Amino acid sequence: MDVDKLKAILAALQGTDVSRLIWVSGQETLDLRLGHPPPTTAVHAVPMAAPMAAPLHVQAANPHPPAAPAPSGAAPPPSPAARPAEDKKTFTVNSPFVGTFYRSASPDTPPFVDVGQVVKKGQVLCIVEAMKLMNEIEAEQPGRLMEVLVQNGSPVEYGEPLFRLEPV
CATH class of the missing domain: 2.40.50.100 (RNA polymerase II/Efflux pump adaptor protein, barrel-sandwich hybrid domain)
Incomplete structure (x- = not known):
């Protein structure tokens, strides 16, 4: 996606109540989130099987939102360490x-x-x-x-x- 097209999309979204736009065109994906704070963790692109242009991420949400507290008496959710380990x-x-x-x-x-x-x-x-x-x-x-x-x-x-x- 070229910069002019991106600027046109951003200009069109100004003044609207749109908070998120995902645009998929061919092998390009654009995920825009407006009015949200920047993520607190690093965001890494996942490699795709087919060759494609580098994905353009203007801003992404935290992929691991904070978990809701468990009700009393309920077992705590399994920790990432409790998941089966991926061996080499x-x-x-x-x-x-x-x-x-x-x-x-x-x-x-x-x-x-x-x-x-x-x-x-x-x-x-x-x-x-x-x-x-x-x-x-x-x-x-x-x-x-x-x-x-x-x-x-x-x-x-x-x-x-x-x-x-x-x-x-």
Whole structure:
């Protein structure tokens, strides 16, 4: 996206009550959030499988908002250290969006991939629905699917691990 187009978009948003705009055009994604404080943590771009122009992020929200306090008597949520450790022989495929995770194209079709299956670079692993757009998530490198880390139909956060694979 060129600078003039970005300036035109920002000018059009001035004086409106729009607080967020996500624009996907081809392989470019623009995520604008207006009127929010800058994030307190570093934001890193997640590499995509297909070659693309560098994503333009004007401002991003904190990908890990503070958790609500647990009601008394409830078990505390598992800490990140309690999650299964990713060993050096495996890698994860992470969600590039906040959205809803789907293992198949529709409820009556089989999953894109199953545990134990060898996947090729660029092969579709799942769909993450974000703002009514179905985004296919592809393997960034070949590997054998070791574990599906998210339940079908569950919400996912930006950067959340979806699959664990071992290189082949």
